[in-house]
Amino acid sequence: MLSQLKHQIKKGRQTLAVGIGVAGAISAAAACGLFESFEIQVLDQFLRLRSSDAYVDERILVVTIGEKDISTAGSWPINDGVLAELIQRIDEHKPASIGIDLYRNLPVQPGADELIEVFESIPRVIGIERVIGEAVEPHQTLLALSRTAASDLFVDDDGKIRRGLLSVVSPSGEVKQTLTSVLTLDYLYPLGINPEPLDDDGLLLQLGKGKLKRFEPNDGGYVRADMGGFQVLMNYRQKFERFESVSMSAVLAGELTDEMVRDRIVLVGATAVSTNDWFSTPVGGDQVAGVYIHAHMISQMLDLALEGKPLLRVLPDYAEFLWTVLWAATSMLLSRSVLYSRSLKSGLPAWQLMARLLALGGGLGGAAYGLFLASWWLPVALPTVSMAATVTLGMVYRNQQLQNLAAFDELTQVANRRYFDQHLAESVKTNQQLSLILCDVDYFKPFNDLYGHPAGDRCLQQVAHALRLAVRNSDLVARYGGEEFVVVLPEADSKTGAAVAERIQQQIGALEIAHEGSQVDQWVTLSCGVASAAAPDFMLPPLRLVEYADQALYEAKQAGRNRVMISRWQSLEDKKAHSNEIA
Numbered sequence: 001m002l003s004q005l006k007h008q009i010k011k012g013r014q015t016l017a018v019g020i021g022v023a024g025a026i027s028a029a030a031a032c033g034l035f036e037s038f039e040i041q042v043l044d045q046f047l048r049l050r051s052s053d054a055y056v057d058e059r060i061l062v063v064t065i066g067e068k069d070i071s072t073a074g075s076w077p078i079n080d081g082v083l084a085e086l087i088q089r090i091d092e093h094k095p096a097s098i099g100i101d102l103y104r105n106l107p108v109q110p111g112a113d114e115l116i117e118v119f120e121s122i123p124r125v126i127g128i129e130r131v132i133g134e135a136v137e138p139h140q141t142l143l144a145l146s147r148t149a150a151s152d153l154f155v156d157d158d159g160k161i162r163r164g165l166l167s168v169v170s171p172s173g174e175v176k177q178t179l180t181s182v183l184t185l186d187y188l189y190p191l192g193i194n195p196e197p198l199d200d201d202g203l204l205l206q207l208g209k210g211k212l213k214r215f216e217p218n219d220g221g222y223v224r225a226d227m228g229g230f231q232v233l234m235n236y237r238q239k240f241e242r243f244e245s246v247s248m249s250a251v252l253a254g255e256l257t258d259e260m261v262r263d264r265i266v267l268v269g270a271t272a273v274s275t276n277d278w279f280s281t282p283v284g285g286d287q288v289a290g291v292y293i294h295a296h297m298i299s300q301m302l303d304l305a306l307e308g309k310p311l312l313r314v315l316p317d318y319a320e321f322l323w324t325v326l327w328a329a330t331s332m333l334l335s336r337s338v339l340y341s342r343s344l345k346s347g348l349p350a351w352q353l354m355a356r357l358l359a360l361g362g363g364l365g366g367a368a369y370g371l372f373l374a375s376w377w378l379p380v381a382l383p384t385v386s387m388a389a390t391v392t393l394g395m396v397y398r399n400q401q402l403q404n405l406a407a408f409d410e411l412t413q414v415a416n417r418r419y420f421d422q423h424l425a426e427s428v429k430t431n432q433q434l435s436l437i438l439c440d441v442d443y444f445k446p447f448n449d450l451y452g453h454p455a456g457d458r459c460l461q462q463v464a465h466a467l468r469l470a471v472r473n474s475d476l477v478a479r480y481g482g483e484e485f486v487v488v489l490p491e492a493d494s495k496t497g498a499a500v501a502e503r504i505q506q507q508i509g510a511l512e513i514a515h516e517g518s519q520v521d522q523w524v525t526l527s528c529g530v531a532s533a534a535a536p537d538f539m540l541p542p543l544r545l546v547e548y549a550d551q552a553l554y555e556a557k558q559a560g561r562n563r564v565m566i567s568r569w570q571s572l573e574d575k576k577a578h579s580n581e582i583a
Contacts, residue, residue, distance in 0.1 A: 047236050048282075049369070057299045060298060065102075066247060066271050067273065077102065077104075079108045084117070094258070095266045097124045098126065103136050119142055123147070130150070150177065153290065154231060161280070162233065163231045166212070166231070183298055184302060210308050232311050235300060235312040236296065248268075309375070312376075320378065331387035411461065411479075412463075416479060417479065420480065420488070434488070435492040435496060436488060438484065463511075464479065520562045521562060527563060528564045529552030529554070549567060
């Protein structure tokens with residue numbers, strides 16, 4: 001029982017070592033960005049799979065400026081007078097704040113003075129500027145009143161927005177809050193909620209019931225991503241229909257009510273296709289107007305602060321590595337249970353292994369998706385590839401083991417009788433000259449009787465090892481049966497065969513294995529019979545050569561053991577050589 005337990009522990013350690021090794025190698029590949037695209041695509045799929053929330057976020061109202069609104073206004077951008085009237089109409093219903101997602105760096109007549117007056121008299125208005133790339137200045141009146149915010153959005157290389165910006169750093173080094181941050185904090189401030197740093201670097205903030213962690217370059221599936229400003233991973237929980245919307249024309253026509261606006265964040269932005277303010281998101285579907293992107297980011301921030309719903313979270317690097325190791329080791333254990341099962345010869349393991357691996361892959365996907373629903377983004381591609389690589393290595397290793405079992409003697413770890421027969425038949429076909437040495441441990445039965453079978457097994461193992469040391473790299477050592485061993489020497493005549501046999505005896509003698517039951521020596525000894533053949537005598541059956549070597553071995557035993565005898569049968573080459581010597 002104890003030995004079985006030790007064996008299982010050893011197997012478990014080997015499995016863990018393989019899992020760690022594979023996970024480490026593949027993690028290194030992942031660190032080079034090999035799986036980044038796939039991991040992000042899995043995240044997008046998870047976002048699309050998640051059921052959309054049915055409710056409308058009543059904290060936000062979006063005032064849209066579509067193609068019909070632009071036609072009614074008669075120009076784009078809409079003039080300052082129309083914008084001033086729009087803001088006044090909204091402000092009448094006491095919103096929490098008004099975010100104007102329209103660039104107004106230059107006056108658009110008529111109405112420039114009216115717009116300045118509105119900005120000065122309504123403190124709830126927040127204007128925008130662009131900081132990243134080609135800068136766009138804010139309206140100078142709002143800038144002087146410190147009521148501007150950056151409108152910049154962070155777009156991934158594939159054109160989709162997955163990360164939200166809360167602050168950016170201007171080329172001059174000034175930190176500017178984004179429209180999301182300003183409008184969110186303005187909404188939360190009357191509720192007594194302000195961001196509080198939880199570390200010295202300001203990378204982790206407490207905001208109401210939730211925490212904000214700054215995005216790092218290798219978070220989630222990203223590899224060396226741009227981490228400029230204070231970025232966060234967005235957690236799209238629903239599509240953009242969740243926000244109540246009203247057109248600019250409807251607002252100007254007096255269709256707003258207190259219920260639609262009071263204490264809400266109102267965002268004003270263009271939704272007309274001609275304005276080219278459209279972006280792609282991971283939730284799929286058509287592109288989305290920038291004003292809705294801001295609305296969604298604000299909604300997520302409010303959910304975090306007021307309800308504790310987290311943004312998308314990631315594990316530390318070491319935890320992601322352990323997650324990968326877990327699945328790699330599990331796949332190895334699963335494959336071992338099939339590959340090492342007793343039903344291996346029945347042909348069942350192939351489909352059993354496939355079924356179990358598919359189930360395990362489904363388990364990985366299900367676990368990752370379940371954690372995603374709890375707002376955790378864990379790698380899927382990395383453990384999937386690790387599992388596949390681990391199982392492949394396991395199958396290769398097991399196949400090698402099976403080949404070894406078919407070709408090698410389990411006790412002595414030299415070739416077995418079956419492999420010897422195949423090798424001899426092949427050697428006869430491919431060599432011009434061949435020698436065979438048949439060896440027998442002298443008085444092995446008395447050795448077993450005197451020292452016991454375990455000692456006998458150790459003796460055979462030592463003899464086999466000595467045989468391997470004594471022969472050439474091109475020679476084959478096999479266990480012929482019991483205490484008999486055979487050596488195949490390609491391209492060797494009888495003289496070479498006899499020399500190798502004598503070297504074998506020297507190696508055995510050097511072992512000094514005590515044998516009190518021997519009648520020839522105090523140590524274990526070998527008797528050897530050598531037989532050789534050369535073309536065209538290879539036309540005789542290969543086993544005939546074994547018979548000649550066996551006859552020579554018998555003669556060695558009859559002559560007193562612990563000696564080498566060469567078969568009296570001679571090949572044509574030996575006969576010719578002998579004839580030349582006589583001549």
